[in-house]
Amino acid sequence: MSPSDTSTSPNSMTPGKKLEGLVAAAITPMTPDGQINLSVIRQYVDYLVREQNVKNIFVNGTTGEGLSLSIQERKQLAEEWVRQGKDKLDHVIIHVGALSLPESQDLARHAAAIGASGIAVIAPFFFKPTNKDELVAFLQKVASEAPGVPFYYYHIPPLTGVKIRVEELLDGIREQIPTFQGVKFSDTDLLDLAQCINKNGSEQFAFLYGVDEQLLGALAVGVNGAVGSTYNYLGRKTKLMLQAFAKPDLALAQKYQFLIGEFLNFVIKLG
Numbered sequence: 001m002s003p004s005d006t007s008t009s010p011n012s013m014t015p016g017k018k019l020e021g022l023v024a025a026a027i028t029p030m031t032p033d034g035q036i037n038l039s040v041i042r043q044y045v046d047y048l049v050r051e052q053n054v055k056n057i058f059v060n061g062t063t064g065e066g067l068s069l070s071i072q073e074r075k076q077l078a079e080e081w082v083r084q085g086k087d088k089l090d091h092v093i094i095h096v097g098a099l100s101l102p103e104s105q106d107l108a109r110h111a112a113a114i115g116a117s118g119i120a121v122i123a124p125f126f127f128k129p130t131n132k133d134e135l136v137a138f139l140q141k142v143a144s145e146a147p148g149v150p151f152y153y154y155h156i157p158p159l160t161g162v163k164i165r166v167e168e169l170l171d172g173i174r175e176q177i178p179t180f181q182g183v184k185f186s187d188t189d190l191l192d193l194a195q196c197i198n199k200n201g202s203e204q205f206a207f208l209y210g211v212d213e214q215l216l217g218a219l220a221v222g223v224n225g226a227v228g229s230t231y232n233y234l235g236r237k238t239k240l241m242l243q244a245f246a247k248p249d250l251a252l253a254q255k256y257q258f259l260i261g262e263f264l265n266f267v268i269k270l271g
């Protein structure tokens with residue numbers, strides 16, 4: 001199956017278009033009394049496109065605190081992002097990971113039904129898979145509920161505690177998960193990432209990096225793009241770094257990476 005065959009859902013944003021470049025990890029807008037605020041998502045889309053030149057969004061992930069939302073809230077957010085992103089965004093990826101397999105499957109079916117352009121799943125993080133086969137079995141049971149939707153594994157061991165190496169996970173994964181399309185890699189182990197990319201043969205998986213502070217290191221080993229919270233507001237700046245890297249003007253790319261790092265140090269100190 002070619003990558004383009006996996007994106008056949010009727011409302012897909014851009015069927016078959018490979019996920020690359022910057023993907024903003026959506027913040028979940030809330031009202032002062034703690035309800036999700038769907039009414040601002042239209043403006044949020046326009047802001048990303050116009051002000052940040054970012055046309056991909058990752059919904060209900062870490063930044064969006066998807067694991068702290070109810071299933072109903074996650075579905076409503078997914079629907080609104082797909083609705084507002086239509087004809088404006090290239091990709092709306094919905095994170096559908098959950099501790100409960102039936103809930104995750106429900107979210108996957110829902111994402112397929114609304115025409116999301118991809119789904120992503122983290123490893124279960126309380127009762128954890130102890131080996132690759134257990135993890136792949138879980139991912140497969142979710143992915144198979146959305147057979148027309150590109151599937152991404154969301155690797156984030158600092159938060160899940162599941163440290164199974166991605167290189168090992170990818171070995172033979174298309175046979176188990178035909179929709180498998182790539183990895184959102186949110187770990188600092190650039191050796192694992194590099195080995196994944198080195199072995200990325202005819203499948204042409206997408207590798208999106210998730211530690212914004214060291215994206216330049218991941219670019220050096222060949223990632224296709226990045227998913228992160230800072231691309232909500234540093235999208236344009238980060239694109240300048242990507243351009244400098246591509247040119248290549250490594251000194252300029254480093255300058256941008258250092259600036260982003262300084263900024264994030266400041267933000268992280270605020271809590």
Ligand SMILES: CC(=O)N[C@H](C=O)[C@@H](O)[C@H](O)[C@H](O)CO
Nearest residue numbers: 062186210211212213228229230
């Ligand atoms: C753990 C976490 O939230 N990771 C985000 C996405 O992967 C990143 O975008 C970070 O927010 C960013 O790298 C700042 O630390």
Ligand SMILES: CC(=O)C(=O)O
Nearest residue numbers: 025061062063228229
């Ligand atoms: C950063 C990211 O990808 C997330 O918030 O899930």
